[in-house]
Amino acid sequence: MAFYYEDLSRTFSEFLLVPGYSPETCIPSAVSLKTPLVKYRKGVEEPALTLNVPMVSAIMQSVSGVKMGEALAREGGIAFIFGSQSIEDEAEMVRKVKRSKSGFVESDSNITPDSTLNDVIALSQKTGHSTIAVTDDGTLNGKLLGVVTSRDYRVSRMDGNEKVSSFMTPFEKLIVGKEGITLSEANDMIWEHKLNQLPIITEDGRLSSFVFRKDYSEHKANPNENLDSKKRYIVGAGINTRDYKERVPALVAAGADCLCIDSSEGFSAWQKNTLAWIREQYGDSVKVGAGNVVDAEGFRFLAECGADFVKIGIGGGSICITRETKGIGRGQASAVIDVAKARDEYFKETGIYVPICSDGGIVYDYHMTLALAMGADFLMLGRYFARFDESPSNKVNVNGVYMKEYWGEGSFRARNWQRYDMGGKKNLSFAEGVDSYVPYAGSLHDNLEVTTSKIRSTMCNCGALSLEEFRNKAKLTVISPTSIVEGGAHDVLLKDRSEVK
Numbered sequence: 001m002a003f004y005y006e007d008l009s010r011t012f013s014e015f016l017l018v019p020g021y022s023p024e025t026c027i028p029s030a031v032s033l034k035t036p037l038v039k040y041r042k043g044v045e046e047p048a049l050t051l052n053v054p055m056v057s058a059i060m061q062s063v064s065g066v067k068m069g070e071a072l073a074r075e076g077g078i079a080f081i082f083g084s085q086s087i088e089d090e091a092e093m094v095r096k097v098k099r100s101k102s103g104f105v106e107s108d109s110n111i112t113p114d115s116t117l118n119d120v121i122a123l124s125q126k127t128g129h130s131t132i133a134v135t136d137d138g139t140l141n142g143k144l145l146g147v148v149t150s151r152d153y154r155v156s157r158m159d160g161n162e163k164v165s166s167f168m169t170p171f172e173k174l175i176v177g178k179e180g181i182t183l184s185e186a187n188d189m190i191w192e193h194k195l196n197q198l199p200i201i202t203e204d205g206r207l208s209s210f211v212f213r214k215d216y217s218e219h220k221a222n223p224n225e226n227l228d229s230k231k232r233y234i235v236g237a238g239i240n241t242r243d244y245k246e247r248v249p250a251l252v253a254a255g256a257d258c259l260c261i262d263s264s265e266g267f268s269a270w271q272k273n274t275l276a277w278i279r280e281q282y283g284d285s286v287k288v289g290a291g292n293v294v295d296a297e298g299f300r301f302l303a304e305c306g307a308d309f310v311k312i313g314i315g316g317g318s319i320c321i322t323r324e325t326k327g328i329g330r331g332q333a334s335a336v337i338d339v340a341k342a343r344d345e346y347f348k349e350t351g352i353y354v355p356i357c358s359d360g361g362i363v364y365d366y367h368m369t370l371a372l373a374m375g376a377d378f379l380m381l382g383r384y385f386a387r388f389d390e391s392p393s394n395k396v397n398v399n400g401v402y403m404k405e406y407w408g409e410g411s412f413r414a415r416n417w418q419r420y421d422m423g424g425k426k427n428l429s430f431a432e433g434v435d436s437y438v439p440y441a442g443s444l445h446d447n448l449e450v451t452t453s454k455i456r457s458t459m460c461n462c463g464a465l466s467l468e469e470f471r472n473k474a475k476l477t478v479i480s481p482t483s484i485v486e487g488g489a490h491d492v493l494l495k496d497r498s499e500v501k
């Protein structure tokens with residue numbers, strides 16, 4: 001007879017936290033969101049990798065590229081560069097994040113001098129940036145010939161076919177910095193010459209990066225930056241259980257700090273084989289997470305196979321239709337609660353603390369707080385990050401509202417069949433994800449600041465200054481459908497829906 005779970009399969013929205021006593025010392029600025037990323041012997045040693053905010057970005061084409069890698073590490077989290085691309089391309093993205101230095105931005109808007117004003121306008125609309133580098137071959141590392149900003153042209157007075165070379169600020173008139181310059185030297189030049197941006201060039205005149213005046217305050221305000229011993233950003237990368245013998249060495253050589261097996265279902269021989277091979281080749285020096293699982297059994301399996309962290313979640317992702325297509329998965333809250341218990345038992349038995357990551361299904365900021373209270377060490381988020389400037393997808397105008405595109409790895413658009421592969425025939429592949437829009441929400445920095453401030457505030461309500469204390473002190477209650485209604489604005493006529501979040 002089949003096994004039946006006693007409780008319902010529950011989601012975050014079915015729970016609420018009940019406050020605990022808050023002493024005077026419990027204020028949001030005193031809260032630490034620091035959390036381990038990889039397994040360690042708790043009480044004996046420190047984890048090799050930690051996060052300063054408990055958030056990582058999803059291993060997805062529409063979420064985690066180079067910009068997300070830089071931006072999230074700057075805020076204290078880590079991005080997992082998507083693995084559904086060629087090994088070379090993924091390794092190159094990892095290299096770029098490792099090469100980039102805080103404040104030195106690789107140019108994403110580049111054009112040749114023979115292009116036209118119309119091309120400039122189209123490019124700036126596509127990227128949302130007004131500074132465009134003019135390089136000999138139109139690439140981000142071509143020879144720098146000039147720069148175009150919105151100050152260089154007047155759309156109403158100029159012919160759209162006018163060549164870039166005729167209105168750009170040419171190289172001779174530019175003030176540039178040489179590669180090797182420090183950020184503070186670059187900022188001094190920006191202030192001294194009253195510039196909005198400073199192009200940084202190599203010895204042979206190729207564009208290396210830009211430093212922007214508008215980023216200045218941001219550089220000063222990044223106390224949470226997640227950096228390696230050489231002061232480079234920490235970055236992760238997705239791998240699969242098929243080409244790992246080639247992909248892992250390339251990603252390790254590129255400098256990836258942490259890998260993660262990206263699979264919709266991780267309780268499998270494929271994951272065991274992948275983890276065994278990595279341990280055989282690299283011992284514990286290569287850090288690798290595994291998943292996804294949704295119960296204690298799955299957790300223990302992956303922990304015993306040597307996973308550095310275990311990811312939880314099947315079918316809860318906003319773009320995921322696995323539960324609809326295959327009838328498999330588990331409510332994300334139930335899965336987290338079950339796996340958190342298993343993690344604590346495993347620690348008691350072995351002395352090894354294997355962090356767990358709640359992946360997918362976070363809709364509101366308070367869901368993050370609940371997941372952390374239920375025992376998640378950190379969270380993987382797709383939809384949340386896809387809405388920001390730093391995600392690699394297009395920003396588009398849909399019926400007058402700005403949106404970002406967001407598509408699942410199991411959608412026909414991503415075609416990441418390895419993530420779902422059970423060794424069947426290729427032509428029988430079916431979609432487990434959708435292609436969608438999410439409302440554009442601005443910069444990662446601004447949004448994360450608000451989100452973490454909400455988490456800190458709730459932690460204080462529960463009398464907790466660290467995530468571990470929060471887990472131990474949290475009191476959670478299942479709520480009735482009518483108390484969900486009571487929890488929102490009700491029985492009033494709302495003037496402004498935007499206040500409801």
Ligand code: RVP
Pocket residue numbers: 058059060313316317318319320321322359360361362380381382383384407408409410411432433434
């Ligand atoms: P969300 O944050 O709710 O958007 O969920 C993101 C998660 O959804 C990913 O980290 C991954 O586990 C899962 N995913 C990604 N693609 C798909 C799919 O196409 N079904 N699901």
